[in-house]
Amino acid sequence: MFSNIERWAIWKQTNTYSLARQGYAVDAVELVEHNIEIFHQNTQPDENITIIQGNAMDLSAFSDNQYDVILLLGLLYHIYSTEDNQQALHEAIRVTKQGGVVFAAYVISDGCLFDEGFKRGNISVAEYIKNGLLDSKTFATKSQPKDLLELVRKENIDDLMSVFDVSRLHYVASDGCSLFMREAVDAMDDEIFELYLKYHFATCEREDLVGITSHAIDIFKK
Template sequence: METKEYLTNYYERYDEDGRLISKHGMVEYLTTMKYVEKYLKPNMRVLEIGAATGRYSHTLAQKGYRVDAVELVEHNIEIFKQNAIEGEPVTITQGNATDLSAFESETYDITLLLGPMYHLFTREDKIKALSEAIRVTKKDGIIFASYCMGDANVLSHGFIRGEIYNIIEKCMLNTETFDTFSNPWDIFELYRKEDIDNLRNEFNVTQLHFVASDGYTNHMRETVDQMDDRMYELYLKYHLAICEKQDMIGYSHHTLDIFRKD
């Protein structure tokens, strides 16, 4: 099967909206929105590449920003359209993050690449996706790129859930360095911070933030989901206070690399 088929099969069974509205899933969403809103100004245009079911696109459109969205998987596009509110300034196009030829260069003030880097497995495709996101962004515009982190998954899926030997048998882990290896049928590509830095350094951009989007949350998701509102608000405050501390980054399942196009 091609990568698109693996993704289609996965997302047809996966409740992406449900993940983001759980208490533990909301940590990633609220953190990402906090940083996006830090750079938003009136009348800005936004492009979301790999928009999935549109949680971010619809939120920003409902705040009055003009949003164009690109999504590869038809199932997600159908839900995206169902989630639309009449009159909101948002469009959705089927497309691939590695080829945005339908979009003109230097068009968008904010470009969100919040999903595609999870599902690209060759350096060539990763560079293409970043290059295209940067190309369509205006000079001095801001790009937000999300990644899944390897060590957090080795800890949670490997050791905590007891899958470590299965991971090793599938040749997905170097047992000397504990680097991870993925293929399209594994669905998710996993990174360390140095991998992300290496990709970004190919481009004429300036890094602004590197954020642990969900921090330690997914290692304690049951605890977070059971928190009452008062404790949850305190936990969010704590998370937002430490989410840029570099000594905490590797424990996060998701990270957010934020940089400006020079």
């Protein structure tokens, strides 16, 4: 799929190493200095990786139309206003070449509510409603920086993207029901697990199922 790609920009260390070890040139942007130190410790001498300290909402260090692919994996989980999210997306799109592709990952509220709330009891649904973090009728979330992760729904993502002149290629429920049934997945033998993967890949873009996930990836072309 990516045989003609020259250069990537990326916001997640594990993906940086994976791509660099396949021979791609990768530029990585990291906000936290400590993480950059760890990054350097794990980078091999023959890997074509450049890492700088920076903020995804200001990529002025990079020129327009520079990258074949941009990965925003984990970044948008921690931005809590529409304006800031759109600024980060704007910068990612700006530095992407015409015809280039952006992958943007999100944490989806309903999946987290099912898994961490109702199933595991790690969050008190009643307490979240009382504190105004969950709407008592729609169960839509209101995230704040103290909550660590911004939780959204697909309609929120659609609203964010409505101001950009891009074409959506895929919108993927990246883990689907896997986290809700993690014990069952862990217990599968190889044959059943392969069948489960085939099911997941066959259904992860189905419109009636894309909201039933803890994470989603929006893939679009400039």
